[in-house]
Amino acid sequence: MKKKIKKIQIFRFAVQIIFFILLPGLFTLTFSELKNIYDMITKGNFNFLSSYQSLIEVIVIIPLTIVLGRFFCGWMCAFGTFNDVLHMISKNIFKINIKVDEKVDNALKYLKYVVLAAIIVISWIMGSTILKATSPWDAFAQLTSFPNITVPLTIGLFVLLLITVGAFFIERFFCRYLCPLGAVFSIVSKVSIFKINKPKKDCGKCRLCTNNCSMGLDLYKKNNVHGGDCINCFKCVETCPRKNVTPEMANEELNPAFASSVALASFVAFYGGSNVLASALGTSNVNSTAIVSTANNNNTAPSTNSSQNSNSGQNASSSSSANNSNATSTQNGNSAASSTATASQYKDGTYTGTADGFRPGLTVQVTIKGGKIADIQITQINDTPRFYQNAVNTVPQEIISAQSTNVDTVSGATYSSTGIINAVQAALDSAKA
Ligand code: SF4
Ligand code: SF4
Known part of the structure; x- marks a missing residue:
């Protein structure tokens, strides 16, 4: 039988590749932003307006879903595209097409809720930073930095390897069984205005839709699919020889190309608008630049043990003490201090310190005047801007205010925060009188 060209699948794959190239960090950012909201709510310091700039992906993607x-x-x-590409390779090149038993598949799909619950409980009890080295998303997003990521994300890389093997044998392995973000989406999409109709009375006995469903849904038993595990891939729509499967939005039957175009246009408009708004808010904040100089001109140091989140318009939230971090190595012969230092014990001058952020080579220049930390400049940082921005905006100012490196890291930018703190400490070690 002549194979039918599935236009929507070609269109979908093209869109997936474009998003993969242009916005590969969307899933990482969305999940870390959800964790940040959870952190802020549990610590009682959630402020939507001041956090807006660091929550754009959540603000766009959750309502869209x-x-x-x-x-x-x-x-x-x-990450979904990564799963799809692996499945395409295994199916088309290696002719592997494993169908998981329906009952086993349905039971395993609850695992992602267990993963989500475990993350919530562990973050609640031990703090979310405890999980940072286990994230396959972070390992995936930083793959281009290989092999530099192997130390901070060893567990994450191992989980990523497991997921890769799973996705090779089972279509959307990670999305079906393990993704905690998918678990959230599965719950919230239950109220969407979108569904897939498939009246059973008009079905034949082929079960083609069921056999081709990306998420292994038992479609032959259903009259429609409304949110939950359905990812709106439209394979079922294109596969049905009777044209019995149709998308429906707000009780109107739609062509799948039109439905997906509406979703994509909504995302682009909403995401673009949110970024423009965030930029406008950013320009009204005085001290946000990638590389900062944070001067304390009058050298009036407050008491040493305070850690303040008082930067105007910044969206920082304290999550853990820097001394709890495992990112302590430094370069250029500097050694990160295991204990913090306080002021008035330094020789005047400018000192350089280097440490590892998410990536190696985070370098700072610390100026000492009158024995006090007067200025911190970050001269080099190789981390991803979206991850380091909050740390750069916040941590140097806090060190100067506290005249100590005993300050908190910034939630969602833990590696960069710790890198800055350790680099400053390394510089201060050289400045000791
Ligand atoms: S289930 Fe998770 S990994 Fe899969 S596509 Fe959705 S967010 Fe991405
Ligand atoms: S659109 Fe159809 S094939 Fe795709 S996940 Fe939903 S039910 Fe399955």
Whole structure:
């Protein structure tokens, strides 16, 4: 039989590749932002307006999923694309096409809720930073830095390897069974205005839709699919020889190309608008630049043990003490201090310190005047801007205010925060009188 060209699948794959190239960090950012919101709420310091700039992906993607369903998973998520590409290779080149037993598959799908619950409980009890080295998303997002990521993300890399092997044998392995973000989406999409109709009475006995469903849904038993595990990939729609499977939005039957175009246009408009708004808010904040100089001109140091989150317009939230971090190595012969130092014990001058942020080579210049820390300049940072921005905006100012490196890291930018703290400490070690 002549194989039918599935236009929507070609369109979807093209969109997935574009998102993979242009916005590969969407899933990482969305999940870390959800964790940040959770951290801030549990610590009682959540402020939507001041946090807006660091929560754009959540602000866009969660409402999009609530209203339109899981288009993000089917069309935009780089990790979903990674799973799809692995499945394509295994199916088309190695002719592997394993179908998991329906009952086993249904039971395993609850695992992602267990993963989500475990993350919530562990973050609640031990703090979210305890999980940072285990994130396969972070390992995936930083793969281009290999082999520099092997030390900070060894566990994450191992989990990524497991996921890769799983996705090779089972379509959307990670999305079906393990993704905690997918678990969140699965719950919130239940109220969406989008669904897939498939009246059983008009079905034949082929079960083609069921056999081709990316997420292994038992479609032959259903009259429609409304959110949950459906990722709006439209494979079922294109596969049905009777054209019995149709997308429906707000009770209107739609062409799948139109439905996906509406979802994509909504995302682009909403995401673009949110970034423009964030930029406008950013320009009203005085001290946000990538490389900062943070001067304390009058050298009036407050008492040493304070850690303040008082930078105007910044979205920092304290999550853990820097001394709890495992990112302590430094370069250029500097050794990161295991204990913090206080002021008035330094020789005047400018000193350089280097440490590892998420990536190696984070370098600072610390100026000492009158025995006090007067200025901190970050002269080099190789981390991803979205991750280091909050740390750069916040941590140097806090060190100067406290005249001590005993300050908190910034939630969502722990590696960069720790790198700055350790680099400053290394510089202060050279400045000791
Ligand atoms: S389930 Fe998770 S990994 Fe899969 S597409 Fe959705 S967000 Fe991405
Ligand atoms: S039900 Fe259809 S649209 Fe939903 S995941 Fe399965 S094949 Fe894709």
